[in-house]
Amino acid sequence: MTTRQFFLLAAATLIFATSPLFIVAVDDSLPQVTLNAENLGPRSIEELTSKVIVRDYAFAWQTMAQALEQNRTDLLDGYFTGTAKQNLTQLVADEKKTDVRVRYLDHGHKLEGLFYSPAGDAMQLRDRARLEIEVMDGQKVIHSEEVSLQYMVLMTPGADRWLVRDLEVAPEAKP
């Protein structure tokens, strides 16, 4: 290796190691998602689909948290559609208008498969999520809480991924 090649390689390594892309990749770890498909029906879930659901739901939460944190609706394009996307887009618009932001710190999701349509075009899941939610007005934290919430989730397949179509927090049913 010549001296010139050595310096070029060193410079490239330095640029790569300090670039924002690299930092994002390290810091933005996906939330932990598990799926229990034991009671899922009437269609049984294919192994690949179960992996994709877990992956795409994690990406959905990651991008939702980023969209709310950074007031960016474009981040919702990847993993949301339908009512879920409309609702979150409106929420981000309200954040911009009021300068109030909601921040999620994600401690994981336990998905339970409830319904998988016979044609494979819709799946309903229950998500028991553990979250830290912070509400900020400007730079001031006005509310912070740690919660376990139950979400009812409707996902539908897109071209190369599953998209969250409906996301509703439902109160836990009392035994």
Next chain:
Amino acid sequence: MTGKAHRMRDILRSLAMLAAFATPAFAAEVHPPTQVTAGASFSMPSSGTGQGTLYLIGPANLSKRQVTLGGDIPVEGDEVEHAGRYTAILCTDQCVASTFYVHANSADRLSLLVHPSRVPVSDPNAISAVAFVWDAYHNLVLSPVNVKFTVNPTEHASLSEGRTTSNGIAWIGLTSAAKSGPANLEASIGNLSEVRVVQQVASDACNLRIHGSSSARKIMVETDPVRDCSGNFVPDGTVVSFTLTDAAGKTTVDVPIKKGVAKVEIPAVGRARITAASGVVTGNELDMTGGGE
């Protein structure tokens, strides 16, 4: 003022400040109802005096406004149209939060997924219909609702069956009718209904029969009208493969059905055997002589 009096005043001032900080502050609060119906206006009693800032954060909206404390704070229906968890944060010198749930209003619309749009006749559980029940604000109605599924075939009486939704979804599996033709599949709740049309088409050909005639140097072969095992005409465009075997070897010609039959002319000299097949079904064999012999 003497030094002793100064000292006394400082002590009293310190005590007053200490008392001010040590006294528990009674922060203003709001008391929303535990459950609210989507789109319904309500009010939240509040405690405290003077002015405060109310933040209302829901699944699809976030608002911030000044409110007068000590009375009822009205919340308009359009602020709580989306089902889910809401947080009401009331801030004066400090902030206190309360949460409440908004649940879906009554069923107002149906989404109906029916698959497939074309189905062979007499196919068990080949048709699936899935109904999603929503309220007027696009919230999934999670409480149980009865959905009636009705099939209206063109030439038979309609058939109905009810299903209760589970978490907003009801579904049914259906066997296609023996007779081909369109069938309307309807899901309804009271006056609400959604309809999809399923085209039931003939199944595979059944009892494929061929007949033929010969002329100079060629053989003409034609099928009888091609029907499935229920007597429905197999759709035009379905391919029938004719195979002719003679002294020169084997010749195969694929012919689509037109107006219910498939026909072909194949060059042949001398004795020839002709067979026909459509899908996995084979027809009768014909022994003929071509070339005018």
